[in-house]
Structures are given as C-alpha cells and as structure tokens.
Amino acid sequence: MSTPASPLHMTELSGGEALWLLEGSTLGQLAYVQREQAAIRPARHVWEYGRLIVRTPVPAKAVPPTVTYVADEIDPKTGAGWTVNLTGPVDVVCEPHEAAHYRRALAGWVHGPHDTLLRLRPQTITGFRLTGTEA
16 A cells, blocks of 8 residues: 655745755756747756856747746655746847857757857746655
C-alpha cells in the first residue's frame, strides 16, 4: 500500500529573495504570445545591472515588446523548490561587443538567425517557495 504524498505549502517570496534565487540559476524559459498562442522557449540567463540578459533560440523579430521569464528549481520527487517570474519590456542586444560578451557567457542551443540575446527590464517580479508540511 502506497503512502499518500505530503501536502505542499506555497509561500510568496519577497522581490529581493526572488532575485537572489534567480541569480543563483542559469536556466529558464521565455514566454510570450505569438499569433494569439503562448510561445515558451528554453533560455539561459544572467542578472546584471538590474537587467536580465536572456539567450534563447527564437527569431528576434518574433519577440513582442513585453515578455515573461520563468526560472525554477523543483525537486521532481518531493515537489519542493522555488519558482520566479519576471515580466517587463524587452529589447534585443544589438551592440556587437556586448553581444559577443553575452554569447561567450551564456551557452546557446542554436547558432544563427534563431539565436537571440534579449535585455529584460523587469516591472513585475513574483516568486514562490514550495515546501513540504511538517508532520
């Protein structure tokens, strides 16, 4: 007979704690609306100077002016971990030296026209910690 899974608590994080967790990770997902459907793409990121730099396999022209970025670390066995969402305006990193720096710092999946570097200026930051209950 299997034991029922323990219930989880979801606790909202402060903006500072959410950013601290985000800074400690490098993988996430870029989410935006394209042709009236949600588009979710894998991405790598780095937090610098109050901006999130994102490298993702998406054509630059497909990215709308505002996007959401999601990063999380959740244990598949326990369900414990955290999730952070940032939403705000985004622009493409076009300056050649800056782009070269971020291409060296952030591994990509695809090289060519679908390898885009974005600068996200978060206006909304939300995060949650997922924890098990104490018996």
